[in-house]
Structures are given as C-alpha cells and as structure tokens.
Amino acid sequence: MFDALAEKLQETLSDVRGRGTLTEDDVNKAMREIRLALLEADVNFKVVKQFTQTVKERCLGAGVLGQLNPGQQVVKIVNEELTALMGGSSAGITFSPRPPTVVLMAGLQGSGKTTATAKLARHLKEAHGSSVAVAACDVYRPAAVEQLVKVGTQAGAAVYEQGTDKDPVDIARWALDRAKTEGKDVLIVDTSGRLHIDERLMQELKDIRKAVKPHAILLVVDAMTGQDAVNVSEQFAEAVDFDGVVMSKLDGDARGGAALSVKAVTGKPILFASVGEKLDQFEPFHPDRMAQRILGMGDVLSLIEKA
Amino acid sequence: SKTREALTSEIQATLFDTLDEETWERLEEALIMADVGARTTAGVVGQLEQEATSGQVEGGPALQERLIELLAGIAKTGTDTIDLRHEPTVIMAVGVNGTGKTTTIGKLAWHLQRELGKTVLLGAADTFRAAAVEQLTRWAERAGCDIVTGPEGSDPGAVAFDAVAQGRERGVDVVIIDTAGRLHNQEDLMNELAKVRRVIGKQMPDAPHETLLTIDSTTGQNGVRQAKLFSEAVPVDGIVLTKLDGTAKGGIALAIAGELQIPVKLIGIGETLEDLRPFDADDFARALVAP
Ligand SMILES: Nc1nc2c(ncn2[C@@H]2O[C@H](COP(=O)(O)OP(=O)(O)OP(=O)(O)O)[C@@H](O)[C@H]2O)c(=O)[nH]1
Ligand SMILES: Nc1nc2c(ncn2[C@@H]2O[C@H](COP(=O)(O)OP(=O)(O)OP(=O)(O)O)[C@@H](O)[C@H]2O)c(=O)[nH]1
Ligand SMILES: [Mg+2]
Ligand SMILES: [Mg+2]
Numbered sequence: 001m002f003d004a005l006a007e008k009l010q011e012t013l014s015d016v017r018g019r020g021t022l023t024e025d026d027v028n029k030a031m032r033e034i035r036l037a038l039l040e041a042d043v044n045f046k047v048v049k050q051f052t053q054t055v056k057e058r059c060l061g062a063g064v065l066g067q068l069n070p071g072q073q074v075v076k077i078v079n080e081e082l083t084a085l086m087g088g089s090s091a092g093i094t095f096s097p098r099p100p101t102v103v104l105m106a107g108l109q110g111s112g113k114t115t116a117t118a119k120l121a122r123h124l125k126e127a128h129g130s131s132v133a134v135a136a137c138d139v140y141r142p143a144a145v146e147q148l149v150k151v152g153t154q155a156g157a158a159v160y161e162q163g164t165d166k167d168p169v170d171i172a173r174w175a176l177d178r179a180k181t182e183g184k185d186v187l188i189v190d191t192s193g194r195l196h197i198d199e200r201l202m203q204e205l206k207d208i209r210k211a212v213k214p215h216a217i218l219l220v221v222d223a224m225t226g227q228d229a230v231n232v233s234e235q236f237a238e239a240v241d242f243d244g245v246v247m248s249k250l251d252g253d254a255r256g257g258a259a260l261s262v263k264a265v266t267g268k269p270i271l272f273a274s275v276g277e278k279l280d281q282f283e284p285f286h287p288d289r290m291a292q293r294i295l296g297m298g299d300v301l302s303l304i305e306k307a
Numbered sequence: 308s309k310t311r312e313a314l315t316s317e318i319q320a321t322l323f324d325t326l327d328e329e330t331w332e333r334l335e336e337a338l339i340m341a342d343v344g345a346r347t348t349a350g351v352v353g354q355l356e357q358e359a360t361s362g363q364v365e366g367g368p369a370l371q372e373r374l375i376e377l378l379a380g381i382a383k384t385g386t387d388t389i390d391l392r393h394e395p396t397v398i399m400a401v402g403v404n405g406t407g408k409t410t411t412i413g414k415l416a417w418h419l420q421r422e423l424g425k426t427v428l429l430g431a432a433d434t435f436r437a438a439a440v441e442q443l444t445r446w447a448e449r450a451g452c453d454i455v456t457g458p459e460g461s462d463p464g465a466v467a468f469d470a471v472a473q474g475r476e477r478g479v480d481v482v483i484i485d486t487a488g489r490l491h492n493q494e495d496l497m498n499e500l501a502k503v504r505r506v507i508g509k510q511m512p513d514a515p516h517e518t519l520l521t522i523d524s525t526t527g528q529n530g531v532r533q534a535k536l537f538s539e540a541v542p543v544d545g546i547v548l549t550k551l552d553g554t555a556k557g558g559i560a561l562a563i564a565g566e567l568q569i570p571v572k573l574i575g576i577g578e579t580l581e582d583l584r585p586f587d588a589d590d591f592a593r594a595l596v597a598p
Contacts, residue, residue: 036345042527045339108525109550109578110405140578142413142445143438150437195553224403226342226527228555249404253492254529277404277436 008033010071022070027059030074041255041294044230047264055081079291086260086287087269093124096215100179100187104212106205106240107220108232109193112248114144116220116274117190118151119282125156130185135175136161137168137208138192148190155279158184168204173211196235209240217242218271221258223250229258230265237266244271247285251275255294322596323367331356341558341595344528347565351377378592381561385570387545387586389517391425395474397482397507397514401500401541402521403533404488407549407575409439411521412483413446414575414583420452425480427452430470432463432503433487443485449580463487463499464506471510484515491536504541517544519572522560524550530559534567545572548586552576556595
C-alpha cells in the first residue's frame, strides 16, 4: 500500500504525469515533502539538508525512467539513496582469533545497554555456541548490578560482578583476567549510562577501553532519539571510536531517523536491532527495512514494481 | 543554570543579529534542532515573521523577546502545580522504558520529605523489569522513606492497591507509585496500566490524584505519540521532562504542550536526589533557542 510520503509525492507530482521528465520546479516541490518526512522521522536537520541535495541532483539528472510515473521515479531514487546511506547488510560481531572476544557496551542513560548486554550474550550463545561472560561495571545506578545478574543469568552467561565499591576500570580488568582463566569465548562489558558531555565519565569509558582493549565497542542508541543523536554519536565516536551501533526499542512506533543520523555522521554501521524487553527480542539490523521505516513507506519496492 | 544564561545572551547576538531572508531559516533550524517539530516550528516562525513584517515587532532584541514570549506561551498550559491536599495524595509515574520514572520518584520523595516536610510512601508496582524493585528500594533508602513491594512477576495492581491502603492506614501525606516502563504502542501493556489505575481508584475513590508522564529530553517526534497514547490510557496530568542536563533541549515538550495541552511540571537535571526542579516556561523557552 501507499504510505505517507509515497502518497504525498504522487500527489505533488501528479500534474507531471504524462510529461515524463521532471523540471527543477517539480523536483523542488518533491524535496519539500521529502524534507518534511525526514524531519518528522527525526533525521538530523543537517543530514536532511545534505541528503535532499544529493537526491535533488540525481532527480534532475535522471532521464525518463521507462514506465515509472514521476512520483514513483522520485520515490525510487529516495529509497535507493537512503538504503545506500544506511549501509550494506550487517556484519555482526567479528570474533577474535585469540579468545576471549571482548565487547564493550556504551551509551546514554536508559538507552538499553544492560538489556542489550544480556541479549547479545544470549544471541552469541545461541548462534555460535559461545561461552559468554558479562561484566558488571555500572557501580553508580542503584541496583544496576542486580539487574545484570538477573538478565545475564537468564541469558545463560556467567556474570562477573564485584558489587559497587570498586572502581569500574578495575572491575573490567579483573573480569577480563577471569574470562581468560575460565576460558570464555566472549566477555561483554556493561557500563553505566553517561552523558556524552560528562567529562569524568567519558574519561572513565576511555580508561575501561584501555584496560580491556575491546574487539568491538557498541553504542546503544534509543530508536526514539531526536536531533541530539548527532551530538551523542559524534562525541562517543570521538572519545572511544566505537565500532557499531545497537538500535534499541525498535518495537516502538518511532520512525527511527536517529539511525540515519548516526550512520551519516559517524559512518559506523548499525549492527543489531533490539526489539523488545525479552532477551530473544534481538536481531541483526536490516538497513533496507530501516530506510523504508524512516520514510514511512511500508513496501516501496512492490509499489514500484507494480508501476 | 549558569551555562543556560550564558548561552542565552549569546543567542541574542546570533539569531536576530542581522535581519535578512535567512533570519527565519536560522530560527526554523534552531527550533527543529531542538526537537520542537516541523508543525509547531512553522506556527511559531510564521507568527513571528508576520508580526515582524507588519511592523508590530521591530528590531533584534524585541524580536528575541517576542519569540521567547511565544514559545513560553505555548509551554504554559493547564495547571503546572501538583495539588498535595488529598490525604494521602496519590501520585503515579508512567512512561516509556528508561525515561526516568524510578529516578524521578526517588528525587520527588526526597524533595517532598525534605523541602516540604511531607511523609512519603513508595509503591513498587514495576514488578516486571529485572531488579526494578531493588532499584526503587535503594531510592527509598536515599530519600529516607518507606516502600511497599511485592514479589517480582506479581500483579502490579495488587502492589499499587496495597501501597495506597498502607498509605491511608499509616496516615502518610503522599503515596508515589512506580510502574514498569512500556511502549505506548503496546496495547496489552497500556491496558494493564489502565487497570493499575482503576485498582488504585478502588482503594481510594479519586486516586491517583496526579499521573506524571516522564519524557526523556532526547526524545524526538515520537514524544507526541507517547503523550497522546499514555493520556488515552490513563489521564496524564503533567510531564516530567528528564535528562535536561544533556545537550538535548527537550523541545518535544513544547509540541506536546501545544498539541495536547499537557503541561510540563517538573524537570530532571541529573542522577542525584537534588536534581529535580519545577518547570519554568521562560527559562525553557530561552534555552530552546540558545545555540
Ligand atoms: N520495549 C523495549 N524496551 C527495551 C528495549 N531495550 C531495553 N528496553 C527497556 O528499556 C529500559 C532501560 O533498559 P536498560 O537495559 O536498563 O538500559 P541501560 O542503558 O542499561 O540503562 P542505564 O544503565 O540506567 O543507563 C528497561 O525498561 C528495558 O527493559 C527494547 O528493545 N524494547
Ligand atoms: N543525566 C540524567 N540521567 C537521568 C535523569 N533521570 C534519570 N536518569 C537516568 O536514566 C536512567 C533510567 O532511569 P530510570 O529511573 O531507571 O528510568 P525508568 O523510566 O524507571 O526505567 P524503566 O523502569 O526501566 O522503564 C538511569 O540511569 C537514571 O540514572 C536525569 O534527569 N538526568
Ligand atoms: Mg544499565
Ligand atoms: Mg523504573
């Protein structure tokens, strides 16, 4: 079925039907609709600007595309560009040839790190038969350790914790030693939520990174995040150069434009989608589906094929 | 805060420094970047532009002040205070996962006890999330108040009922009920929330007296849907705009106030007991358009 943007574009460009090619004026009209749709989806303002510029150029350069009407033509270009920007298919976690493979989780408060830590542990256990340990390095948030003990155990991981009196960097180092001794395949380090502008905690994150030399650092980003996703991801990238993103709470109805913003400004791939509170609600991320979700187009391709 | 004020004086120098064609674009950009949303932004920019063109408002500083006035006007809606005259006053915190319900309750309990001399009892009706009860228990200890809990996985309505019953029995001034985070598009969970509310009402007829919805300041346009669907399930009396200590401006609260007439009552500005403040529409409006 036609969804919001596709329908609007058809409408906006309906009078062009039969003329075959798009004039600059048509394209500008279409870009206004696209811009609004992307902003409504929370794609960052600056990313939208750049994106519409690229799309505009392609639309103007595009010749008559066979039997597609102008609206469909633009939809197709937008979809292609957005999918390209979202990146290719997800690579997941690359295991280190010398176990344990260490994964460090980071992100803002409440974004879903602890849940994602347990989910990833379960995922690696199920998909690869790995033996996994998780380390409780959030000593600040009340009952964060208890939470990880519960969800980590549920996930079938060993939970390494030392309460809340030790320094998170020391706990991380201790956990790595223990994972080595116990011959674990994977160690996932949960950290406390922190603001990207909190210098002390960002330094702590750098120190944890130095202590455990993770093979992958994952930034957990809430799918409902608005324009600030750019600031957050830029500053986490600058501090610890994370490797990939987990988009959480994608079971909500947010369009999730933050995914595009993060990818566009940091170039880091989105690796996993967290889609619920239960531990099995975790899956590899599909960039093409995300592109369509952001645009609010259920099934663009079939729409175009129907043309 | 100090930085906010510093930023505000800066904006006066930037946004309306030179009035040209780009002025309105810059303003639009500032509001969109603050998560105010395209619709509300268009309304505000349109009105200001019209007032400027018709000569009603002239010059940079006047425009700046008028802008703040317009924004604050939208933000000010309904009653922005919490009525504590019921005996006990029952407050329920609701919201999407991880937005700050439990933390806000801890801060609020502390504030009520310490600043207002009220006795507070907490009800741990998030029986679902791992260690949610332990988390609230820790906050009760910090705030120095009692807490009513039930076993993990038990009926949240039963815990809420019990908390209100005990609150009445003990003659406390305020009972605050924590609930599990839930996404507004999950119907069964929203029905469960409505049920918790009804059960509270069975224990005390007009309770809960205040239902607070926590909205994370980093939330984008989905925040309006959150507020809409939560207020359909349980009448929402006010918003607590959390995590305003980050770089997000929380502009979605303006869209919520404008579109749904739900006022912001409190703001969260950190993770300690003292980090809860009453909402100030003028400060908020100024910060929204600060660079
Ligand atoms: N619906 C839904 N809820 C989620 C998802 N991921 C996490 N949550 C919930 O979001 C809330 C916060 O998740 P946590 O894993 O505690 O987040 P965190 O980043 O560890 O939080 P802090 O440690 O406090 O910074 C909890 O209620 C989780 O159950 C998801 O994909 N979908
Ligand atoms: N920086 C900052 N962090 C906050 C604020 N309010 C809450 N947090 C943090 O956000 C995270 C989530 O807070 P919670 O109180 O657990 O949120 P919740 O809504 O109860 O979460 P669930 O019960 O899992 O849905 C915790 O790490 C809190 O410390 C705030 O105003 N500023
Ligand atoms: Mg956590
Ligand atoms: Mg909670």
